[in-house]
Amino acid sequence: MTFSLLEKTVLAIIIIGALGSFFYEVVRRLRIVARGTGTLPLDRIPQRLIRTVKEVLFHRRVIGGRFWPGLMHGLVFWGFIVFGVVTLDHFATGFGTPLLSENQHHLYSIVVLPFSVLVIIGIGFLAYRRFILKPHTLGKISLTSGIVAIFIFLLMVTYIYGEMSPPLLIAKVNWWLHALLVLAFLVLIPKSKHLHLVFAPFNIFLRPFDTPDHDAVKIDLEAPEEELDAMLEGLTHLSKNQTLDVFSCVECGRCTDACPAHRGGGILNPKHHFMLDLRQPLLDGGSTAVLDQINIEAGWECTACQACTFACPVGNQVEKSDEIRRLQVLVEGAVPQEYQKLFMNLQETGNTEGAFHSPLAERLPKFTPDKEYVLWLGCFARYELDPNFTKSVENYARILDSGGVSYGILEEEWCSGDPANRLGEKMTFQMLMEHNMEQLSQVKKVTSMCPHCIVNLSKEYGKFTDIHYRVEHHTQVIASLIDQNRIDVSSKAQGAITYHDPCNMARTMGEVEAPRRTLRTLAPDFFELEEHGTNTLCCGAGGGLWWKKEGTGRTHLVRAEQIVNSGAETVVTGCNFCYGMFNQGLDPLTPEGRETVKVKDLADLVAENLA
Amino acid sequence: MKIGVLTKQVPSADSPLKLDGGGKWIGEENVTFAINESDAYALEEALRIKEETGDGEVVVASLGPQRVQRGIREGLSKGADRGIHIEESLPYTSDPFLTATLFANTLRNESFDLILSGLQSDDLGLGQVGVLLGEMLSMSTATLVMETGISDSTIRVKRELEGGWFQWTTLKLPASISIQSGINTPRYPSLKGIMGAKKKEIRSIARNEVDDGGATLQTLRKVYIPQKVKRTEMIEGEADQVVAKLIDIFKRDIKVL
Ligand code: SF4
Numbered sequence: 001m002t003f004s005l006l007e008k009t010v011l012a013i014i015i016i017g018a019l020g021s022f023f024y025e026v027v028r029r030l031r032i033v034a035r036g037t038g039t040l041p042l043d044r045i046p047q048r049l050i051r052t053v054k055e056v057l058f059h060r061r062v063i064g065g066r067f068w069p070g071l072m073h074g075l076v077f078w079g080f081i082v083f084g085v086v087t088l089d090h091f092a093t094g095f096g097t098p099l100l101s102e103n104q105h106h107l108y109s110i111v112v113l114p115f116s117v118l119v120i121i122g123i124g125f126l127a128y129r130r131f132i133l134k135p136h137t138l139g140k141i142s143l144t145s146g147i148v149a150i151f152i153f154l155l156m157v158t159y160i161y162g163e164m165s166p167p168l169l170i171a172k173v174n175w176w177l178h179a180l181l182v183l184a185f186l187v188l189i190p191k192s193k194h195l196h197l198v199f200a201p202f203n204i205f206l207r208p209f210d211t212p213d214h215d216a217v218k219i220d221l222e223a224p225e226e227e228l229d230a231m232l233e234g235l236t237h238l239s240k241n242q243t244l245d246v247f248s249c250v251e252c253g254r255c256t257d258a259c260p261a262h263r264g265g266g267i268l269n270p271k272h273h274f275m276l277d278l279r280q281p282l283l284d285g286g287s288t289a290v291l292d293q294i295n296i297e298a299g300w301e302c303t304a305c306q307a308c309t310f311a312c313p314v315g316n317q318v319e320k321s322d323e324i325r326r327l328q329v330l331v332e333g334a335v336p337q338e339y340q341k342l343f344m345n346l347q348e349t350g351n352t353e354g355a356f357h358s359p360l361a362e363r364l365p366k367f368t369p370d371k372e373y374v375l376w377l378g379c380f381a382r383y384e385l386d387p388n389f390t391k392s393v394e395n396y397a398r399i400l401d402s403g404g405v406s407y408g409i410l411e412e413e414w415c416s417g418d419p420a421n422r423l424g425e426k427m428t429f430q431m432l433m434e435h436n437m438e439q440l441s442q443v444k445k446v447t448s449m450c451p452h453c454i455v456n457l458s459k460e461y462g463k464f465t466d467i468h469y470r471v472e473h474h475t476q477v478i479a480s481l482i483d484q485n486r487i488d489v490s491s492k493a494q495g496a497i498t499y500h501d502p503c504n505m506a507r508t509m510g511e512v513e514a515p516r517r518t519l520r521t522l523a524p525d526f527f528e529l530e531e532h533g534t535n536t537l538c539c540g541a542g543g544g545l546w547w548k549k550e551g552t553g554r555t556h557l558v559r560a561e562q563i564v565n566s567g568a569e570t571v572v573t574g575c576n577f578c579y580g581m582f583n584q585g586l587d588p589l590t591p592e593g594r595e596t597v598k599v600k601d602l603a604d605l606v607a608e609n610l611a
Numbered sequence: 612m613k614i615g616v617l618t619k620q621v622p623s624a625d626s627p628l629k630l631d632g633g634g635k636w637i638g639e640e641n642v643t644f645a646i647n648e649s650d651a652y653a654l655e656e657a658l659r660i661k662e663e664t665g666d667g668e669v670v671v672a673s674l675g676p677q678r679v680q681r682g683i684r685e686g687l688s689k690g691a692d693r694g695i696h697i698e699e700s701l702p703y704t705s706d707p708f709l710t711a712t713l714f715a716n717t718l719r720n721e722s723f724d725l726i727l728s729g730l731q732s733d734d735l736g737l738g739q740v741g742v743l744l745g746e747m748l749s750m751s752t753a754t755l756v757m758e759t760g761i762s763d764s765t766i767r768v769k770r771e772l773e774g775g776w777f778q779w780t781t782l783k784l785p786a787s788i789s790i791q792s793g794i795n796t797p798r799y800p801s802l803k804g805i806m807g808a809k810k811k812e813i814r815s816i817a818r819n820e821v822d823d824g825g826a827t828l829q830t831l832r833k834v835y836i837p838q839k840v841k842r843t844e845m846i847e848g849e850a851d852q853v854v855a856k857l858i859d860i861f862k863r864d865i866k867v868l
């Protein structure tokens with residue numbers, strides 16, 4: 001095929017126009033990203049590369065989260081990669097300088113043709129899903145999605161047709177059609193969710209390793225007023241990572257599907273409230289000071305469980321309840337009354353309940369420097385938020401005794417600060433942290449049954465200072481005691497028994513194996529809930545919601561319902577809050593005539609089976 | 612609009628209470644103190660009225676030992692403009708007439724347009740200081756207020772009566788009104804508020820520098836922890852008799868009917 005000078009000129013002009021539009025829009029967004037707070041992390045490059053290959057090239061999350069749509073998306077994606085060379089060659093041909101020789105072209109088309117069919121199948125399925133099945137999660141029908149689907153389809157058709165050696169004139173028209181489609185695509189991409197084509201790989205590469213990844217709010221009440229003002233102003237800004245997230249979001253709604261507050265009938269919809277609601281303000285204002293746009297009521301509903309972030313196929317850190325809550329507390333002073341009471345208790349007494357006395361703490365041995373572990377109780381256990389859990393603490397103590405582990409509690413232990421931290425009361429959090437850090441200054445190892453305390457004592461305190469002690473969850477300590485044969489446990493049939501992963505252990509601490517090692521030893525026939533491991537579903541108590549007054553949502557019942565329906569006779573967990581939620585939730589949900597599922601902490605199960 | 616708010620610091624609800632040695636008050640070790648609940652609503656209402664009218668001043672006034680300054684400071688961090696502390700050495704003053712006299716003689720020169728106080732204190736529950744103070748300062752008074760509507764020279768208030776009845780009435784300013792809990796949603800001190808409060812003035816006056824008129828009308832003789840007794844009574848007889856007896860008990864002893 002030959003092209004006249006006029007044709008070449010027209011082609012060049014259109015290419016320059018399309019590329020110009022493309023880069024203008026992309027650069028506009030990148031400049032906003034650059035205005036975000038913090039820096040884009042570039043540590044641990046090899047790990048980042050491996051992650052990017054897994055999640056982008058192999059579509060691990062895309063397919064892992066939703067198999068069929070994910071696979072179909074994969075077909076389109078892999079097709080696009082294969083098409084890269086074809087497209088470059090296509091335009092080069094237009095200028096009379098094809099990249100591939102006739103022969104190479106034919107050889108390559110043997111690979112590309114099957115892919116073009118796969119792309120048609122993929123895009124056909126995706127269009128069918130979006131426009132015929134219309135799953136609720138995808139939201140309103142979008143015109144651009146329709147256009148893009150048709151474009152992709154036509155791109156394939158024009159390619160296939162071009163390979164069938166049509167008569168010259170028609171071939172020319174076909175060639176132009178294909179070229180214009182590609183260029184139109186270039187114009188459309190950055191203005192729509194299809195920008196994820198460009199941003200998602202970088203977003204996945206740059207994603208912080210820690211989840212959640214909220215900046216520490218460091219408050220210095222002695223600092224000059226301007227400094228404080230600047231700090232408070234900074235609280236309305238997205239970080240660079242978060243801004244890139246907003247532009248990378250592909251609006252798939254997986255975060256919302258995973259969200260316990262949404263599933264419980266709350267108004268919170270992370271896709272909208274934590275992502276899309278911020279996109280237009282970012283573009284309109286060109287500034288990253290948009291966090292005050294987050295729906296406040298939605299922000300208070302979040303359990304901070306991180307299911308959204310783990311579900312996101314483009315690597316977004318979705319949850320932003322931390323950001324909106326701290327604005328409400330520190331800047332607006334608008335705090336629900338039940339939380340005001342909670343904060344006051346924390347400030348006055350160092351614990352969530354405003355209590356002065358813990359009978360349990362009095363019974364347990366006190367820590368002295370010769371002992372191996374500090375047994376960190378946490379307010380839930382210490383002040384018996386669920387009195388049944390007291391026996392679980394005593395069971396853990398028995399296990400430690402039986403394994404010959406020395407331990408003691410800190411008499412001056414205060415709340416780790418989890419509820420204050422998650423509810424945005426960063427000043428109270430800092431006050432509690434400073435007290436606790438002092439108590440822990442000479443300590444080397446801490447063990448706790450409360451994952452909320454674990455996260456705060458390790459990761460959250462770690463944002464302020466270097467931590468010199470190790471924190472181990474009781475499921476980890478127990479597993480290693482069994483591994484080292486330091487405790488003697490017998491394995492026996494436990495009936496239908498299952499395990500509920502606490503969010504804080506599974507997603508934030510990345511620990512799903514330790515409790516399973518123990519379970520496999522004690523109850524080899526234990527079964528998994530459908531949503532388990534890092535896919536676990538929150539019990540409803542996270543993010544300070546244990547102290548929330550009953551609202552209209554059923555966030556706190558969704559998981560309990562799953563457990564009732566799983567047919568389990570016993571549910572084991574590793575978190576006092578999950579334990580308390582199930583103890584309250586399971587019974588009323590149990591159909592008449594059926595026995596209520598028994599709730600046990602892993603320590604209960606182990607203690608019952610100590611030889 | 613110049614608004615005074617009376618706030619009292621009381622033991623918080625969860626504090627373990629023990630009597631002190633003298634049997635006239637509680638021991639304060641292991642007790643945390645908080646602003647009296649309905650006073651917190653009164654303060655919030657004052658701040659809202661100030662915000663609504665767009666100018667003016669909110670002054671928090673408190674009577675008690677040194678520790679009550681923390682309560683005043685909390686009010687200042689929520690947005691009140693200054694504080695007045697009548698400092699006494701005793702942990703409490705139990706005579707409402709005396710309390711009102713002390714406030715009246717301290718606050719007279721402030722010429723408040725409006726004085727708001729909580730309906731009653733959570734510790735003594737006498738509910739009189741707001742009205743007495745209003746009378747002493749020749750102000751209009753209203754109690755149990757659940758809603759307010761302010762204008763230049765009057766305040767319209769909704770009062771809670773008994774049996775689910777309400778009363779709307781309009782008072783001429785200056786007025787002293789006592790506020791029912793739940794009238795609004797009290798705010799939380801913001802960080803900026805806390806910082807700002809550090810620079811606000813708290814004027815401290817020793818109690819014995821205030822003319823108390825020499826009159827104490829009430830003295831507290833003894834405080835004690837209510838005795839809990841368990842009493843079980845078996846009611847026997849025919850169903851009819853049992854029911855009649857039960858109704859009688861409900862009416863007379865338990866007073867729920
Ligand atoms: S953290 Fe959990 S509750 Fe909050 S938005 Fe994400 S999925 Fe929903």
Ligand code: SF4
Nearest residue numbers: 249250252253255312
């Ligand atoms: S944030 Fe992630 S999971 Fe949620 S809609 Fe966007 S791309 Fe999908």
